[in-house]
C-alpha cells in the first residue's frame with residue numbers, strides 16, 4: 314500500500330514536472346514576440362500562454378500554427394485574462410513595459426514601468442504564487458524589488474523563485490571579448506555580477522581566460538553600456554529585442570532544465586542574495602545554481618582584482634539606491 318502510494322506520488326510529480334506551462338506577459342512587444350517564438354520552439358514547453366494589453370491573441374494564433382507539440386493561448390486584459398494566463402505556469406516571463414529612447418537611462422523608465430510590474434506581480438501572487446518569475450522589464454534593479462514587495466505584502470514571497478534577467482550581460486560580454494581576442498564566443502565564459510544598468514554591471518575578466526582585460530577600459534565600458542549601443546542604433550525605435558529574446562529564452566530554458574531534474578545548471582541572475590546584505594543590499598546578480606525549486610545555491614563572487622574592486626564599489630552605491638527606490642515605490646503606491 315505504502316509502495317503503491319509512493320509510486321503514485323512519483324508518477325504524479327513526474328507528470329507535473331513534465332507539464333511545463335510558460336506564460337509571457339507583454340507577449341506582443343519587441344521582446345515578447347521573438348521570445349514567445351523561441352518558447353514555442355522549445356520542446357520542454359507544453360503550454361504557452363501569451364498575455365498583453367493589446368494583441369496577445371493575434372500573436373498566439375500566429376505561433377499556434379508552428380508544428381511543435383505545445384498549445385498556445387492568447388489572452389487580452391479582460392477581468393479574467395491575466396489570471397488565466399498565469400494560472401498553473403511553471404515559469405512566468407515578464408517583458409512588459411516601455412523601452413528606452415536615446416538619451417534616457419533605464420531609471421528614466423521607472424515612472425511608467427514600476428506600476429506595470431507591480432500590477433502584473435499582484436496577478437502572479439494571486440494566481441501563480443509558485444511560479445518562477447523572470448523579470449525582464451527595466452529598470453531591473455528596481456522592478457525585481459517591486460515584485461518582491463508585492464509578494465511579501467500577500468504572504469507569498471519566496472526568494473528562490475524570483476529572478477531579474479541579467480543573461481544578456483554575459484551574452485554580450487562573451488561576444489565582445491571574442492571580437493577583441495579573435496576567439497569563438499562559445500568558448501568565452503565571462504562572469505558578470507552586480508545589477509543591470511550602466512556602472513552596476515561589473516564584468517570580472519580576472520576570472521576569465523583573459524585577465525589582462527580588467528585594465529582595458531574600453532571593453533569594460535562596452536559591457537556596461539552595451540544596451541546603449543542598440544538604443545542609439547535603433548534611433549528612437551526601442552532597445553535590444555532580438556538579443557534579449559535569445560537571452561530570456563536561454564534563462565527560461567535553464568530554469569526548465571533544472572525543474573525537470575538536470576543538475577549543475579548555472580546562470581547569472583539578479584536575485585535575493587546574501588552577498589551584500591550586510592551593506593543593506595538585498596538583491597545582487599551573480600552566478601546562481603538552479604534546482605527544481607528555483608535558486609538552489611548562490612555562488613560567491615570569488616577573487617577580484619583592484620580594478621574590479623573599484624567597479625564593484627561604484628556598482629554598490631547605485632544598486633542600493635535603485636533597490637530602495639523600488640521598495641519605497643510599493644510602500645507609497647501599493648495599488649489596489
Ligand SMILES: NC(=O)C1=CN([C@@H]2O[C@H](COP(=O)(O)OP(=O)(O)OC[C@H]3O[C@@H](n4cnc5c(N)ncnc54)[C@H](O)[C@@H]3O)[C@@H](O)[C@H]2O)C=CC1
Nearest residue numbers: 339341342343344365366408409410411412449450451557
Ligand atoms: N533585462 C534586460 O536585459 C532587458 C530588458 N529590456 C526591457 O524590456 C522591456 C520591454 O521592451 P520591448 O519589448 O522592447 O518593449 P515594447 O514596447 O516593444 O513591448 C512592450 C510590450 O509590453 C506591453 N505592455 C505594456 N503594459 C503592459 C501591461 N500592463 N501588461 C501586459 N503587457 C503590457 C505592450 O503592449 C508591449 O506589447 C523594456 O522595459 C526594456 O527596457 C530590454 C532589453 C533587455
Ligand SMILES: O=C([O-])CC(=O)C(=O)O
Nearest residue numbers: 413451481540541552553
Ligand atoms: O538598454 C536598454 O534599455 C535595454 C537593456 O536593458 C539592454 O539592452 O541591456
